[in-house]
Amino acid sequence: MMTSVDTDLIRVLADPLRLRIVTLLARETLCTTHLVEETGARQTNLSNHLRVLREAGVVETEPCGRYTYYRLRPDVVARLAGQFADLAESARNAAGNRRACP
Amino acid sequence: MMTSVDTDLIRVLADPLRLRIVTLLARETLCTTHLVEETGARQTNLSNHLRVLREAGVVETEPCGRYTYYRLRPDVVARLAGQFADLAESARNAAGNRRACP
């Protein structure tokens, strides 16, 4: 407990387009071309975001010919979910705690 | 399912100082003065962040004389944890799905 939440990981997921990508990859493994179709974003833009996701360990790549497949790592997302769950439970347990005004 | 994750809520929690505040409030209800002591941040800065947290529904206020107590809402955090858990489970179930290259 009290592992606190990984700030860097949240910041990575706090971008709308990146979260969109992650949501799409939660359904199926895709390559950049598919993501361009699905999101309507430019290839350069997506490539930049995918770089961020890759460096944060959220996704992993698998080259396939001249394509590059991106797969979401469920354990990373699950770890984040657990951290938030711990935080929520901690808050519930400390429901009555209140520090006195100085 | 497929409720996807609340982007706005994540963005609110993606700031280091705000996440610090939330973590502190998960232990006990505090007023701004306490948060100034704990974080070392300026009062103005904290007040701005608390405003963001309040407008996002993450915390709720309770005036007590000239003090203002801030309490974390566990349900909001728990809901976010659930969304990430759903996402992780969805990714696990779709482990083998892969769209063919065009």
Place this chain on the structure above:
DNA sequence: AACTGGTATCAGCGTCGGCTGATGTGAAAG
């Protein structure tokens, strides 16, 4: 009423980060 102390609001500044166009690389197709 005047004063003190806790908190909120506002305008300005500075920086971080997302988007873009141009360009490079590397692998298949011809």
Place this chain on the structure above:
DNA sequence: CTTTCACATCAGCCGACGCTGATACCAGTT
């Protein structure tokens, strides 16, 4: 070997946002 196409990298622009100082507000205290 040349072309094509998927993808990565880089430099620059620009808007969003966090931090700050000044100031206003409001509740106790004297």
